[in-house]
Amino acid sequence: MILNASGCLDALEAPEVARALDAFVTKTVTPQPREGNRPVRIAETEAGMLNSIGLENPGIEGLLSDKLPRLAELGVPLWVSVGGFSASDYADLCAVLDGRAEVATIELNLSCPNVEEAPESAAEIVTAARTRTAKPLYAKLSPAASDLPETARAVQAAGADGLSLVNTIRGLALDERTLQPRLGHELGGYSGPALKPIALAAVYQCYRATGLPIVGMGGITTGLDALEFMAAGARAVALGTVLFADPQAPGRIRRELAEELAARDLADAEEVCGLSHRAGPVRVA
Amino acid sequence: MRRSERLRVLANEPLGPYALVRVERGSLDPGIPGQFFMLEAPGRPLPRPMSLCQAPPGELAFLLEAVGPGTRALAATEPGDELNVYGPLGNGYRLEVERPLLVGGGIGVAPLPYLSQRLGAPPALLGFRSDWHAEAAALVPNAEVVVEPILVTEQLTDFVRDAHKVMACGPEPMLEAVRAIAPDAQLAWEAPMACGYGACYGCSVEIDGVLQRLCIAGPVLEQNGGTHGSPVGPLLYTTRRRADSWAPAGQSPATPVDATSRPSRGSRE
Numbered sequence: 221m222i223l224n225a226s227g228c229l230d231a232l233e234a235p236e237v238a239r240a241l242d243a244f245v246t247k248t249v250t251p252q253p254r255e256g257n258r259p260v261r262i263a264e265t266e267a268g269m270l271n272s273i274g275l276e277n278p279g280i281e282g283l284l285s286d287k288l289p290r291l292a293e294l295g296v297p298l299w300v301s302v303g304g305f306s307a308s309d310y311a312d313l314c315a316v317l318d319g320r321a322e323v324a325t326i327e328l329n330l331s332c333p334n335v336e337e338a339p340e341s342a343a344e345i346v347t348a349a350r351t352r353t354a355k356p357l358y359a360k361l362s363p364a365a366s367d368l369p370e371t372a373r374a375v376q377a378a379g380a381d382g383l384s385l386v387n388t389i390r391g392l393a394l395d396e397r398t399l400q401p402r403l404g405h406e407l408g409g410y411s412g413p414a415l416k417p418i419a420l421a422a423v424y425q426c427y428r429a430t431g432l433p434i435v436g437m438g439g440i441t442t443g444l445d446a447l448e449f450m451a452a453g454a455r456a457v458a459l460g461t462v463l464f465a466d467p468q469a470p471g472r473i474r475r476e477l478a479e480e481l482a483a484r485d486l487a488d489a490e491e492v493c494g495l496s497h498r499a500g501p502v503r504v505a
Numbered sequence: 506m507r508r509s510e511r512l513r514v515l516a517n518e519p520l521g522p523y524a525l526v527r528v529e530r531g532s533l534d535p536g537i538p539g540q541f542f543m544l545e546a547p548g549r550p551l552p553r554p555m556s557l558c559q560a561p562p563g564e565l566a567f568l569l570e571a572v573g574p575g576t577r578a579l580a581a582t583e584p585g586d587e588l589n590v591y592g593p594l595g596n597g598y599r600l601e602v603e604r605p606l607l608v609g610g611g612i613g614v615a616p617l618p619y620l621s622q623r624l625g626a627p628p629a630l631l632g633f634r635s636d637w638h639a640e641a642a643a644l645v646p647n648a649e650v651v652v653e654p655i656l657v658t659e660q661l662t663d664f665v666r667d668a669h670k671v672m673a674c675g676p677e678p679m680l681e682a683v684r685a686i687a688p689d690a691q692l693a694w695e696a697p698m699a700c701g702y703g704a705c706y707g708c709s710v711e712i713d714g715v716l717q718r719l720c721i722a723g724p725v726l727e728q729n730g731g732t733h734g735s736p737v738g739p740l741l742y743t744t745r746r747r748a749d750s751w752a753p754a755g756q757s758p759a760t761p762v763d764a765t766s767r768p769s770r771g772s773r774e
Contacts, residue, residue: 227706228704228705229704230703230704233702233703233704233721234702234703247706255716256706256709256716259697259709259710261697261706261708261709262697262698262699262705262707263697264549264550264551264574264575265550266550268550269550269551269699271699271705271707273705273706273707276709276716412550413550461550461551461699463700463704464551464699464700464704464705465543465550465551465552465589465700466509466589467591467700467702467704468509
């Protein structure tokens with residue numbers, strides 16, 4: 221199963237890209253509209269990119285009244301990513317979305333590196349959200365957590381149905397001439413190929429710690445990358461930065477993944493999930 | 506209709522400090538002058554937005570200035586290399602103009618050859634940093650060329666008095682100066698851009714008081730009413746480091762970019 225990472229695709233601007241996915245994840249929506257951070261908002265680096273978009277979004281009302289009906293027409297299952305500045309923000313958003321049949325899953329963005337965090341812990345936010353919706357809840361966590369498996373166990377105990385791993389990790393890029401930060405917001409979230417080993421470790425550890433379904437993401441650019449995330453424990457993968465460079469990435473990576481599975485005599489993604497944790501090497505046919 | 510294709514580089518010709526990179530057209534539509542394409546920058550994570558410079562039969566040609574790792578990689582491509590090319594993207598110039606005057610500064614000359622071709626070689630006013638840079642003026646017929654310290658805006662007033670309608674591309678200070686003289690000018694702007702198709706929100710700029718993605722609302726904007734139905738308006742944003750970090754003198758629309766580049770002119774990484 222291939223999704224987009226939240227904030228890495230506008231399905232209404234590029235419906236053909238969204239339709240190539242198994243589910244579309246919205247950009248994070250907050251209770252109130254947000255303009256986001258001032259420019260400059262992105263900076264490419266050697267092995268990835270930094271962003272400091274700052275959760276630009278139309279607010280929950282804008283999403284519900286304008287975008288959600290049009291997104292539903294795409295015919296792709298919808299995951300709505302929600303963000304807030306307190307546990308009650310998340311809970312209120314979940315309560316509103318709980319009544320919308322178009323929404324398949326709610327992803328709790330607990331780890332945006334570009335805005336202030338809610339004071340509550342991830343587990344407290346999941347607890348608050350859980351009481352307000354029966355829809356599947358995925359907790360999106362940062363790889364920078366000091367004890368990620370512990371956090372994963374805590375959100376599981378709080379009622380999360382799955383994990384989205386990982387969000388970007390904070391980074392800085394300097395202008396080579398002025399030695400000043402290249403981003404208007406100075407620090408940003410780092411994504412792209414450099415994030416892959418970090419994300420793989422997060423998936424590997426959290427699979428072992430919780431056994432929860434995991435959407436793995438972080439630097440996936442090929443079918444082999446996707447296969448590795450699944451072997452580490454991901455049930456699904458999400459594409460982020462690669463979508464910027466290659467709008468046809470969903471179809472390409474799907475094809476490449478099928479080839480990688482066939483080359484190893486593996487039947488399907490189900491058989492691969494968690495394979496790295498089981499004994500015995502996989503032979504390439 | 507925008508598409509993505511892997512296309513072969515046919516030629517890479519130096520033109521003053523610039524490179525004119527010609528790739529096969531494949532099945533891509535050349536689009537409207539002022540629209541841009543995302544070009545794979547070999548070895549870099551992100552593509553670079555470049556406005557189309559020329560559209561000879563079977564080819565797409567892009568003029569770029571090597572100002573950062575991405576444009577350096579593109580400037581180093583050789584015939585036979587293959588690049589992923591995605592486009593055309595964004596909104597180009599509104600072509601129904603009675604007495605067009607093309608105005609370009611530096612690498613901002615990039616979209617003007619194709620624009621000139623589509624409009625039947627109207628008069629053009631081009632400004633460059635040096636005689637070396639001014640070699641790019643050879644791409645635009647019927648052009649008057651000035652070299653610093655003379656600025657294009659010094660010549661502009663007479664044309665505007667003469668009822669010419671300005672279609673411009675160039676560094677932001679030039680566009681601001683052009684707009685002061687010709688408020689109804691169609692101007693091609695730039696902002697850092699990772700994707701070019703509305704996915705990354707990296708190029709959001711303030712247009713008519715509202716943050717909008719320049720890749721969708723622009724890159725060509727005019728004062729009253731949008732080009733091709735997109736919202737438009739004046740005013741990009743200001744950023745405190747803009748002059749240093751993003752607007753290498755005279756990059757322009759079409760070659761926007763680097764690093765996330767901006768669609769339209771080059772940028773500095």
